[in-house]
Amino acid sequence: MRPLTEEETKTLFEKLSKYIGENIKLLVDRPDGTYCFRLHKDRVYYMSEKILKLATHFSRDKLVSVGTCFGKFTKTSKFRLHITALDFLAPYAKYKVWVKPGAEQSFLYGNHVLKSGLGRITENTAQYQGVVVYSMADVPLGFGVAAKTTQECRRVDPMSIVVFHQADVGEFIRNEDTLT
Amino acid sequence: MAACSVEELLAKAEQEEAEKLKSITVLKELELDFDIGNLLACDKNRIESRDFREQKKEDFLRSLARDNTQLLINEIWKQPTERVEEAIVAKLPEPTIPLPREKPPPKPRPPTRWEQFAKLKGIQKKKKTNLVWDETAKEWRRRWGYKRANDNTKDWMAEVPETADPNEDQFAKRIKAKKERVAKNEFNRLKNIARAQKVKVPGVGLTPKTKQSKDELGRAVSVAKTSTASMGRFQDSLPKEKRAKNTGKKRKFEPLIGDFSNERQKQLELLKVMDSKKPKLDITKAVNKQMREDDREEAAARHKKGKKGRQGNMSGKPRGKGGKGKGGRPAGGRPGGGKKKGKPGKH
Numbered sequence: 001m002r003p004l005t006e007e008e009t010k011t012l013f014e015k016l017s018k019y020i021g022e023n024i025k026l027l028v029d030r031p032d033g034t035y036c037f038r039l040h041k042d043r044v045y046y047m048s049e050k051i052l053k054l055a056t057h058f059s060r061d062k063l064v065s066v067g068t069c070f071g072k073f074t075k076t077s078k079f080r081l082h083i084t085a086l087d088f089l090a091p092y093a094k095y096k097v098w099v100k101p102g103a104e105q106s107f108l109y110g111n112h113v114l115k116s117g118l119g120r121i122t123e124n125t126a127q128y129q130g131v132v133v134y135s136m137a138d139v140p141l142g143f144g145v146a147a148k149t150t151q152e153c154r155r156v157d158p159m160s161i162v163v164f165h166q167a168d169v170g171e172f173i174r175n176e177d178t179l180t
Numbered sequence: 181m182a183a184c185s186v187e188e189l190l191a192k193a194e195q196e197e198a199e200k201l202k203s204i205t206v207l208k209e210l211e212l213d214f215d216i217g218n219l220l221a222c223d224k225n226r227i228e229s230r231d232f233r234e235q236k237k238e239d240f241l242r243s244l245a246r247d248n249t250q251l252l253i254n255e256i257w258k259q260p261t262e263r264v265e266e267a268i269v270a271k272l273p274e275p276t277i278p279l280p281r282e283k284p285p286p287k288p289r290p291p292t293r294w295e296q297f298a299k300l301k302g303i304q305k306k307k308k309t310n311l312v313w314d315e316t317a318k319e320w321r322r323r324w325g326y327k328r329a330n331d332n333t334k335d336w337m338a339e340v341p342e343t344a345d346p347n348e349d350q351f352a353k354r355i356k357a358k359k360e361r362v363a364k365n366e367f368n369r370l371k372n373i374a375r376a377q378k379v380k381v382p383g384v385g386l387t388p389k390t391k392q393s394k395d396e397l398g399r400a401v402s403v404a405k406t407s408t409a410s411m412g413r414f415q416d417s418l419p420k421e422k423r424a425k426n427t428g429k430k431r432k433f434e435p436l437i438g439d440f441s442n443e444r445q446k447q448l449e450l451l452k453v454m455d456s457k458k459p460k461l462d463i464t465k466a467v468n469k470q471m472r473e474d475d476r477e478e479a480a481a482r483h484k485k486g487k488k489g490r491q492g493n494m495s496g497k498p499r500g501k502g503g504k505g506k507g508g509r510p511a512g513g514r515p516g517g518g519k520k521k522g523k524p525g526k527h
Contacts, residue, residue, distance in 0.1 A: 003434040003443060009450060022455060028447045034440045049440055056436065124472075126464050149464075151471045 001040040001055065001063065008073065012037065012044055015071070015079045016089075018130035019143060023092035043072045043180065044079070046088065065180035083142060083167040084179060086132075090140035093132035095122045097146070097163050104135050107142065108170035113163035115156050125150045131163060142168030204254065206247040214255050217275030221252040290376040293368065398424065 004012065016024050027035065027046070034049040040063060047055070047067025055066040068088065071081040081089075099107055103117020119136050129146045144163040153162050171179060213222040223244075232240055259270040291299070298304075311320040314329035321329035338350040374380065392400065402424030406412035434443070 001436055003436065003438070005433065006446075006450070009447060010454070013447075013451060013454060017454065022451070024451055025448065028444055028451070034444070036440060036443060038436070053437060124465065124468060126462070126468060149468050151468055151475065154475075 001038050001045075001052075001060065001066070004037055004039050004044065008039065008044075008077075008079075009037070011073070011077065011079045012070070015081060019081075019089045019094070019132060020092035021094045023094070026092060027088060037070070038066070039073075040066065044070045046070050046085075069180050081143070081167065082179065083169060083171045086140055086143065086167070086169065089143060090132050090134075093143075095125045095129050095131045095146065096134055097121050097125075097131045097144075098134045098136050098138075099141070101136055104141065107133060107165065108168050110165055110168060110170065110174070112147070112161040112165045113144065114158065115153065115160050115162050116158035118153065118162050121146075121150050121153055121162070123150055127152075133163060133168070140169075142166070142170075204250060206250050208247075208251070212248065212251050214252065215275055215277045216255055216259060217273050218277055218279070219252070219256075219272075220275075220277065221248055221255070223248050292372040293375075398422075 013024055016027075020027075035046060036049065036052065038045050038047065038052060040060075045065070045067040051067050055063060068084055069082055070085040070088070071079055073079055097113065098119035098121070099113055099117050100119045103113060106117065107113055113133065122131070125131060125146050127146060127149050130143065131146050132143045133141045135141055142165070144166045147161045147164050148156060156162070208223070208225055210224050213224065214220070227244075256270050256272075259272060261268050261270045263269075308323060310322060312323050312329045313319075314321045317329070321327060323329060333354070338354070340346060340348075340350055344350070389396065405415045405424075408415065
């Protein structure tokens, strides 16, 4: 486990800012204690200082997970968000998409959101903007990337993709063995 | 009284004399073994443990050491002496006891690449005679080096091969080839040394080659970058340039539990920089906004049109009439009327 280098921090923040914009500041500078990002086995974990200090008692190879896993760095040093980060993305999300109850299951099975399943969408969403996907009951289901702008969404036919799937809470079951 | 005193004095003087004499003659049961060359004396006599206990230990040891040293010095003065600048020195013989060396013997030099290869192939060195007969000079000369026999570099004329470029300088070519052979040999020598000491050979990536591979090119770039007067400290790297491998630089990370407030400060600073780099005018966003406004206007227009259209339908006349009416509407303050219509529906 080690702190992120400047470059890694930048990559991480650039990715996070696609979903929560300048709200990253609220993750970095929290009034309820010191929280930090740490890298362990190419994965980025977000944890409080207290948990970090407890985790130091474990050797590197025995430590499976600590705090909340935000995602991992790929071998080409890009950052990929995991569904476990949803707890921190959902409250701060700037752009949201609500899916209709009928399309919820399809999304939770890892499919893209089609126009027919689109319930609501935040105004002004740009194309390829990171969005958090909610059910109509405002339960965060996952996140993805807007395939169309809000404007275009109104015009496209019902079978076209409006949100590309990136991660959904169904992964907690589907990828149970690899998620940490 | 006086005579007595004289006798006493004499006796005292005699005793003192004897003491003095005794001081340089030491009696031992067994003779000491001497190795004068090493200034070494070995006392094989038994030490009386009773003496050791009865006398004071320190005194006993001191007197024993003094006696043995006396014997050693007596032995030294038996050697031939000479006078060197007011000082009498004794000439010591060769040491008889060989002392072991301090350091382990040096390891044999590890074989060079060629020696390894020769051993593998069973190639043995053949001794050539040092002198050979020089036909032109009509004398025996050395086989190699300065003033060697049959020296082809001293030729005043060189043949141009049929396949060679006629404008090529054959002499320069030969000199260049020789220099390259020397350089290659030197490089191999360094490689052998490096291999023997198990260190990386510096600058391997820059051996001239007809076709460089991708890795070699990368290494050449990194070498070229550090080959400035400031050792490449001020060299900018390209946006997606990879870090050069095997530069001997180790990665260095912040401590796991360090200064948290400093870390937070750095991250906030980074966020600030990232924020400031965002363009103030997001073009796609602006276009979207424009599109949305257009949409709204269009929708509003359609809404009005639709209302008019209904009226038109009622009257059973084509839309052209509605269009005419539309022109008059804004003046009539219709929007307000529309709102009124909408509200009751909502409630």
